[in-house]
Amino acid sequence: MYVIVVGGGKVGFYLAKELLEENHEVLVIEQDGAKCERIAEELGDIVLKGDGCEAATADIAGFGRADMVCAVTGDDEDNLVSCQMAKAKFNVPRTVARLNNPKNQKIFRLLGIDTTVSATAAILAQIEQELPTHTTIPLLQLKGGLEIVGMKMPPDAGVVGKRIRELLMPHGSHVILVVGKDGMPRPTSPDTILQAEDEVVAVTSPENEEALRAVLTQS
């Protein structure tokens, strides 16, 4: 695959390094001369000095034949513009944007960016998993807007003792896995009976996440 990485900071550098190790063709676009030199010294001649939000630079970089553009600068607005340009002007099949502010996920999705990745959100999810609060934890985003979420059911949840087929799930949401209190996954089918403090993994959409949480936690 030809992958263009916009932003040669720490994220961009290690991303490029890993992709090269997997034998992908990689180009890093970076504005800062010193960062360009460091990348060239360590990873070879795979860096283009320039602004990854500028059409002229994108043209030279070969956005037109890129399989993927990953915009990983420290500024969400720059990552947005790089990805929008990749889509609108160069028809890049897949764009990935790093988010610094996790709340920007919604607007990036609305504007057609295929995938967003937020270190802040990932760390937050880790912290939330350690807390006894019964909120849904995003585990994975799927292409097309669906997401996989996990949540622990409170002992007094109304669904305890019920079969999965009896749940009034929101539209398009399904339980895909149940993990017991002991940490062991149970074979999951419509007849699986939910038990107190089970951890439930489900597929849902961001709009239905709250409704799903309500179904699984209300006492």
Added chain:
Amino acid sequence: MKVVIMGCGRVGSALAGMLADDGHDVTVLDIRQESFKRLPTTFKGKRHVGNGIDQDVLARIGVADADAFFAVTQGDNRNVMATQMAKHIFGVKRALCRIYDPIREEMYRELGIETISPTILGATLFKEKLYKQPAPAAAGRDA
């Protein structure tokens, strides 16, 4: 009309003054308090310090109730991001955006954003001045 202006530089402050004079309810947003010094002394509108590409900030200053939103900071990318948030998240009917880079401006115009490129506008005005207006009288020139 309720108007929100993001960026209180020369353009933002002048625009805020003009729209307030026309009787509109104007809110100005800038990341630096000191930028508000540029506003006319008579300006009675609201001033908020905050980052216009943070949707919590846009929500707090009431962008959802605005009839018009202008993004006139120095950064093209910040402007397009804020404009698209105003339009797509907060449903503002008129979201206008300054983009210096003419190529980026064209792209976002094609994506349905109301844009202005001062680069092209300025160059066009200079050209027209040269072609259409007579040179100032010789007496006005420095020797």
